[in-house]
Amino acid sequence: MSAPASSALDVHPLCLGGNVFGWTADDAASFAVLDRYTGAGGNFVDTADVYSAWVPGHEGGESEAVIGRWLAQRGGADGVQIATKVGMNAASGFHNLKPETVTAACDASLERLGVERIDLYYAHRDDTDVPLEESLGAFDALVKAGKVAHIGVSNVPPDRLREMVAVTKAEGYAPIAALQPAYNLLDRAGFEDELQAICAENDIACVPYYGLAMGFLTGKYTQESVAADIDSPRAKGAIKTYAGNERTWVTLDALRVIAAERSVPVAAVALAWLHGRDTVLAPIASARTVEQLDDLLPFVGLELTADEVAALDAASAA
Numbered sequence: 001m002s003a004p005a006s007s008a009l010d011v012h013p014l015c016l017g018g019n020v021f022g023w024t025a026d027d028a029a030s031f032a033v034l035d036r037y038t039g040a041g042g043n044f045v046d047t048a049d050v051y052s053a054w055v056p057g058h059e060g061g062e063s064e065a066v067i068g069r070w071l072a073q074r075g076g077a078d079g080v081q082i083a084t085k086v087g088m089n090a091a092s093g094f095h096n097l098k099p100e101t102v103t104a105a106c107d108a109s110l111e112r113l114g115v116e117r118i119d120l121y122y123a124h125r126d127d128t129d130v131p132l133e134e135s136l137g138a139f140d141a142l143v144k145a146g147k148v149a150h151i152g153v154s155n156v157p158p159d160r161l162r163e164m165v166a167v168t169k170a171e172g173y174a175p176i177a178a179l180q181p182a183y184n185l186l187d188r189a190g191f192e193d194e195l196q197a198i199c200a201e202n203d204i205a206c207v208p209y210y211g212l213a214m215g216f217l218t219g220k221y222t223q224e225s226v227a228a229d230i231d232s233p234r235a236k237g238a239i240k241t242y243a244g245n246e247r248t249w250v251t252l253d254a255l256r257v258i259a260a261e262r263s264v265p266v267a268a269v270a271l272a273w274l275h276g277r278d279t280v281l282a283p284i285a286s287a288r289t290v291e292q293l294d295d296l297l298p299f300v301g302l303e304l305t306a307d308e309v310a311a312l313d314a315a316s317a318a
């Protein structure tokens with residue numbers, strides 16, 4: 001049904017989000033989640049040098065450091081592919097995509113992770129102050145140096161993604177293997193309107209973040225709940241973003257019907273829908289406990305029927 005995602009990456013269907021590590025999950029909880037994920041066959045972990053700089057007393061790099069300690073404890077990466085990002089860490093001075101920033105930030109990430117190579121290295125954002133030949137040239141140099149296997153970009157508008165692809169081709173740089181946009185049942189247009197076609201045309205895999213719409217697509221938020229009722233440090237922000245839209249509740253109702261019929265968690269249906277979209281390689285979702293992760297993993301292998309997909313499409317477009 002769906003167009004294949006990029007051929008460059010060979011990963012598990014769930015990309016485990018790492019922004020919780022060092023934020024809402026301490027070392028013990030993070031290690032438990034990572035152990036459960038890899039125990040279930042997972043091999044694709046997403047982080048960034050800026051996670052979790054928003055926590056008072058942190059300066060970014062905490063998530064990578066947790067992952068690094070976990071990798072060290074288990075004796076190395078051994079097939080686990082780590083994606084990380086550069087360009088948004090103001091505290092370290094790495095809040096841009098100047099070549100010297102990309103190079104230095106990569107070394108810092110490699111050190112925190114304790115690995116010799118980053119499997120997928122993203123530009124975390126666009127930086128129009130730096131010519132693309134220079135920023136993408138720095139990423140290409142990291143590939144040539146063996147410090148990075150694949151290049152990705154995140155949070156870029158369609159016209160800039162087109163330009164980036166053109167520059168990598170014109171300069172003979174390593175191709176852009178992945179795009180990381182916000183994309184889920186409640187946030188569709190930003191990716192589907194234009195970016196999706198660009199990905200399809202250029203063999204770029206979509207690795208969408210906010211796969212669970214900050215937890216909304218687990219079904220734990222209801223129209224009656226207020227932030228104080230929800231066990232989540234991010235409840236306020238999630239409610240502010242999604243609760244005011246009628247479409248949210250219509251979509252959740254449609255998810256609940258399918259989840260009940262299939263005897264799987266609501267979150268698993270939401271991730272199965274996302275995984276089935278054209279060019280989507282692996283949705284990213286985070287879990288701060290093993291129990292949360294156990295609700296997500298059943299999406300692997302869950303093939304929605306055409307009627308189920310149509311019901312979710314209709315509800316989320318309402």
Ligand SMILES: NC(=O)c1ccc[n+]([C@@H]2O[C@H](COP(=O)([O-])OP(=O)(O)OC[C@H]3O[C@@H](n4cnc5c(N)ncnc54)[C@H](OP(=O)(O)O)[C@@H]3O)[C@@H](O)[C@H]2O)c1
Binds near residue numbers: 016210214220267296
């Ligand atoms: N490229 C970018 O700019 C960008 C931006 C944001 C995120 N990301 C990446 O995408 C990943 C995912 O984003 P995200 O974690 O913000 O959002 P998300 O995956 O949409 O939501 C995950 C959150 O939902 C809650 N949750 C998960 N499973 C649950 C369950 N079974 N029951 C109840 N609640 C559950 C947990 O938060 P609570 O328990 O706290 O509610 C969890 O942290 C991040 O870790 C990061 O790697 C990238």
